[in-house]
Amino acid sequence: MTRMPLRRLIEFLHTLPFPLWLAGILLLAYGPFLPWLGFYWDDLPLLWIANTYGAEGLQRYFSTNRPIWGVFYQISMSFMGTVPWQWQLYALFWRWMAGLTLWLTLRQVWPQRSAEAAWMALGFSLYPGFGQQPISIVYSHFFIVLTAFFTSLYAMLRAVRSSSRGWGWHLPGLGLSAINLLSMEYFFLLDLLRPLLLAQILPGEYTQRWRKALRLSLPYLAVFVGVALWRAFFFPYQTYNYQPHLLQSLSLQPLAVLGQLLGRMLRDILLTGILAWFHPLARLTALPEAGPRTLLLTAGVLVVALGVFYWLVRWVWPLCGGSRLVERWAEARPLLILGGVSLLLAGWPFWLTDLPIQLGFPYDRFTLPFMLGAACLLVGLARLLPATWGTAALGIVVGLAAAFQTQNAGEYRRDWETQRAFFWQMAWRIPDLKPGTTVVVQGLPLTHYSDNSLTAPLNWIYAPENRTQQMDYLLMDLDVRRSYPALQAGIPHQPVVLDYLAATFNGTTDQVLVLFFRPPACLRVIDPALEADNLFLPPQLRRVAARLGAPAQIEAQADPPSLPAFYGREPAHGWCYYYEQADLARQRQDWETVVRLAEAAFALGDYPNDPAERLPFIEGYAHVGEWEHALTQSLEAARVAPTMQEVVCRLWQRLLRETAPSPQRDRATMTLRQEITCP
Structure with missing residues (x-):
């Protein structure tokens, strides 16, 4: 009797289309903590700018930093509001859309290999080398661009397969390609994958296929070259944030720098393409240190994910094929080539600018363009194994990736609660601040924020009516802001200036309030008259407090401030x-x-x-x-x-x-x- 309902459930799951499977697995991996997640890192500055300055402020903010991409923020933030869970769903939707459009694209490349396309889309969507999905405002827009890129590839492939209506597909393909290329540099060089994909679907012998693939790619290459020329010669802020250090170094020491570059390329490709899939094993060893809710949910997601992938393999998309190695190599080779070329193209924006690629916040954001290549490489390597072994390996790896994403979201939840405690305690202790105050901290126990992030809510709380381009407050972490030697050394009467892109802060080292926050202890305003010798404080913070600390910057008689609604109800x-x-x-x-x-x-x-x-x-x-x-x-x-x-x-x-x-x-x-x- 018990087998019948289970059999019916299996038969029902067998009928579900892949987009629903993908949505369900993403909800399983990213959803358990979703209602308790908040805003992180650059989310807070973007929210504050949109709330304070509107679309004009967002335009100023992005004017030197991907202005075309900034248009998407202006659109999204005009209707999304400031409710964290809504933004989390929005970001998850666009991650699902990116995975779905990748799946559709791969189905166009290999129509008869739906299993591999599904596994690559799953690997891409759960890739454990990238752990910043909860930073919802920022990365929803990254995945919008990725969706545009994959849809552009899909449209190009459909155009070639539908010769009678080719330009009806090429036109949106070219437009979406331009959106990707104009928006940001992360996925810029991935556009060069087009001839490789076209060569997979064209008939004929090897040389003929490649000649035709290159010819069909010419309109897209023209868009690529045109945008590259605009970026290089006409966009005045191309190197505003990041300098091409590699080119400068090559001109001085070409052989040495070239050797270092090759070594770094090999390391980064190995890190993002292979080692990233083992990253969950290292992170899961930290589970005993997690809270009970994170531990329970992660274990549950791991069990359910492995079960889901088992039935996915057993009843829906079994990888089947010949048992001989030569046959398996022939089937795996296109996937390995696509994965390898994608990984090689993905790294150049970071190798040129000497930006580090790591599996951990904040530099795991640079793994985003490697996700496609890593997913293709994973499935290609699994395809070299006998069918049963390869499928089992994929199920385990992707199941662990899903559990990793759940555990990772739990860490973001704890960080949000700590940040909420910081500002609620600040509101209880500090009813108001004199304009021009620099709030100095050191070693805040927050992983997914910087002092630059927290400057936004500081101004939102204490200067909600200030809509001028002169900011009232600045928060600085002594461990981060090494470029302010006067503040670091505690020298009075020195300017403190920061360009926040949408606004500017101008203060002096005579207007400094020193705080110390190390939970479970409470937030403290440091009294320099008492704590100059308090060895419980970090030495540098103690020195700055003794020389610059001015508790009189607090307007003690003012009424308590109101926190933005997204901080929720006042804690007990x-x-x-x-x-x-x-x-x-x-x-x-x-x-x-x-x-x-x-x-x-x-x-x-x-x-x-x-x-x-x-x-x-x-x-x-x-x-x-x-x-x-x-x-x-x-x-x-x-x-x-x-x-x-x-x-x-x-x-x-x-x-x-x-x-x-x-x-x-x-x-x-x-x-x-x-x-x-x-x-």
Whole structure:
């Protein structure tokens, strides 16, 4: 009885067309964490620019950085809004479209090899060398361009196969080719694959096929050359962001540089074409360190994915063919050639500009043009194996890739929650900032953001009405901004300037607010009067705080700010909420409020994750005359580590200056000096 429903399910799955299979597998791999993902990296600047300056701001932003591509952003952002899950679905849709159009193109090249086309589309769509899919605003537009490129190839092949209506297909093919070539440089040289694909479908002997393929490619080659000339000689910003370092180096040391280039090409092709498929094994070893939800969902996706691929192989697209090696080589050779040539063409935008290709954020974005070649190479190598072994290998590799993408999305989810905590705690502690403030941090515990990314929401939160091209605020990470020596060295009276493309920031090193954020500890505004010797802080951040830190940049009496809607509801009020509010009340010198917040905080049963989080409560207790409580909290902070004793001593020196003498104060001071060493 139980076999009948299973058999019917299998028969039903057998009837599903490949586009539905592809959509289902992408949802399985990328979808489990989709409702909890947010915005990452350049998503935040793009959102802020669109919200603040509209289409004109986006045009300025892209004017020196792929202006044609920027038009797609203007269109998408005019109707997509600022809801994260909607953008995640939008990005997933375009990844599905890219995989689908690749499948259609490969079906045109090899009509009788639907199994290989399906596996290549699956490998392309789940490629584990690229892990930035959750950066939805940016990469939805990358996959729009890839979809245009694959559709252009499809139209060209259809034109050749449909001679009676050839130009009806060639015209959209040429137009979509121009869109790819004008939009960005990532997939530029992949356009040269056209003769290779045409040679696969044309009849005749080898030389005749290639001659005709080259002739049929001439209109597309003309578009390619025309765009290349425009980029090289007429587009004034072609090298605005990236310089062709390879050409400069070749002119100085041709033989040495050529040898290095060949070595790098081999390394990058091996990395992106072969080793990337083993990347999930390295990443899955980190699963025990992941949260329980990520662990459970990744394991579930792995099991389900392998099951899906088993039935996919067994009932839908079994790879079949001869068992002899010579026959398998003949069938695998076209796939291996297409994969190898694609990998060779894919790397030139990065080899010319000396950009590193790596399997990890942020440089795994450079693996995008290698995805096609890697998928073709994978299926070609599997085709060299006996049919059963090759199919099993493909199922395992692609199943692991699906599990990798789920685990990867879980890491993005945690990063989003950490970034949300950063800004919510900032809003609790800092109601407003004086314009021109540079917020300095060091070593933020965020993987998929940079200080440049976080400058956008900082301005969105604290200057929502400013629509001028003069930005009010800048966030700088000392580990990143090495090109600001005055800020790094803590030199006052020096300019701090940043061109944000859509706007510009102009400030000075006299307007610096230093923050420290290292969860699970709370966000802290560093008080230079107390923490110049706090060894819990990074040395460079401590030096900048001591020389430049100006907590007076905070407008302590202002009303609390509103965060953009995409940050969601305010988190539950735990320890960090009461600490931030108490530190703000301390700055306002509202000591009764500090004590009231202390009672609420300690009643939670929680505790500080950084001893410095006790400082505002110590100060509050002392100012209302509760010296025993101030002493207790001081000793707790000092006992965590000897390095905190100096900070506590500095605080008590300030308390002795600011409070009136009393017997309780004297007893508490004497006890403190007996317990810890103060100067």
